[in-house]
Amino acid sequence: MKVLSRQARLPHEAPIEARGLVKRYRDVPAVDGVDLTVQPGDIYGFLGPNGAGKTTTLRMFLGLVRPDAGSVRLFGREAAKDGIGALQGVAGFIEEPRLYPYLNGRENLQLLAAFDRGGQGEAAIDEVLEMVELRDRGGDRVSEYSQGMRQRLGIASCLVRQPRLLLLDEPANGVDPAGLRYMRELLGRLSDEGITILLSSHLLAEVQQVCTRVAMISRGRIVYEGGMDELTRAAGRRYRLEAADIDRAARVCRSLPTVDDVRSDHGELSFRVDDDDGLEALVAALVDARVGIRALIPETDSLERLFFELTDEPVAVTA
Numbered sequence: 001m002k003v004l005s006r007q008a009r010l011p012h013e014a015p016i017e018a019r020g021l022v023k024r025y026r027d028v029p030a031v032d033g034v035d036l037t038v039q040p041g042d043i044y045g046f047l048g049p050n051g052a053g054k055t056t057t058l059r060m061f062l063g064l065v066r067p068d069a070g071s072v073r074l075f076g077r078e079a080a081k082d083g084i085g086a087l088q089g090v091a092g093f094i095e096e097p098r099l100y101p102y103l104n105g106r107e108n109l110q111l112l113a114a115f116d117r118g119g120q121g122e123a124a125i126d127e128v129l130e131m132v133e134l135r136d137r138g139g140d141r142v143s144e145y146s147q148g149m150r151q152r153l154g155i156a157s158c159l160v161r162q163p164r165l166l167l168l169d170e171p172a173n174g175v176d177p178a179g180l181r182y183m184r185e186l187l188g189r190l191s192d193e194g195i196t197i198l199l200s201s202h203l204l205a206e207v208q209q210v211c212t213r214v215a216m217i218s219r220g221r222i223v224y225e226g227g228m229d230e231l232t233r234a235a236g237r238r239y240r241l242e243a244a245d246i247d248r249a250a251r252v253c254r255s256l257p258t259v260d261d262v263r264s265d266h267g268e269l270s271f272r273v274d275d276d277d278g279l280e281a282l283v284a285a286l287v288d289a290r291v292g293i294r295a296l297i298p299e300t301d302s303l304e305r306l307f308f309e310l311t312d313e314p315v316a317v318t319a
């Protein structure tokens with residue numbers, strides 16, 4: 001898996017190209033004309049509240065559900081025409097990884113490897129266990145694993161197939177904060193290895209921290225598609241400042257053109273900046289003005305608010 005450089009492993013065709021995907025259940029569209037393109041090397045976030053159509057879309061990507069209209073190509077191949085061949089180099093799980101709880105982690109991977117490729121060497125299994133940091137726990141039954149460990153074993157079971165594209169449906173579900181941090185690092189490492197990743201989530205913070213691109217889905221329709229940076233910029237970034245002299249801090253904030261929407265009352269000061277440069281300029285100005293900064297706290301609700309404006313639906317910020 002580590003033989004090729006990231007560049008060499010990156011494919012040329014789009015890992016996912018979905019056009020006009022529609023799926024109806026009893027005449028009600030669960031997915032209603034989804035266009036979505038995932039480029040090589042993306043860590044692509046597919047964000048939306050529960051019931052928005054994420055799982056149904058992923059099912060269509062994996063050829064598990066036949067679209068009522070539209071098409072999806074993975075690396076240029078269409079599941080409807082190329083059958084199972086279209087899934088070459090693609091691995092993932094829907095809703096949650098299928099694991100045998102009464103077997104240990106290593107046995108789960110052995111079973112899968114045997115089924116998938118007529119048996120892979122133990123070295124490959126060691127390697128994927130190592131990658132998801134379960135090597136020490138490989139001998140323990142899956143029923144004794146935490147949710148985070150199960151999700152990691154699920155990812156390991158995908159890696160056994162040496163994928164170029166990973167499709168993960170809500171991999172952060174039920175995972176505790178330490179597990180989430182670990183999951184982010186793991187996805188970053190897999191991306192560095194040249195694997196393109198699409199993950200769905202109903203958790204804004206989760207997608208925000210790990211993804212390079214994002215599509216937001218609401219009631220079966222894509223309401224936003226673009227770079228995570230652009231989205232964050234569109235939402236703007238709000239911070240709360242705690243300082244020894246809050247009035248002086250507020251004056252400094254108001255004096256800078258890169259800082260806007262300054263609000264201060266009851267000793268609380270908050271403001272908005274567009275980017276890191278704006279924030280750095282402000283901190284420098286505060287230091288110049290000898291304002292003692294006690295804390296500078298990012299407020300995450302701006303992106304949440306933007307999501308609400310786009311979808312008319314609330315989205316969870318944290319689990």
Ligand SMILES: Nc1ncnc2c1ncn2[C@@H]1O[C@H](COP(=O)(O)OP(=O)(O)O)[C@@H](O)[C@H]1O
Pocket residue numbers: 025029030048049050051052053054055056057
């Ligand atoms: N097999 C099914 N039969 C009937 N309705 C379904 C089925 N699968 C999904 N739905 C409906 O489609 C909509 C989208 O569901 P889903 O794709 O699971 O959303 P998400 O994964 O974003 O929570 C929901 O209203 C859900 O009830």
Ligand SMILES: [Mg+2]
Pocket residue numbers: 054055056095169170
């Ligand atoms: Mg779902």
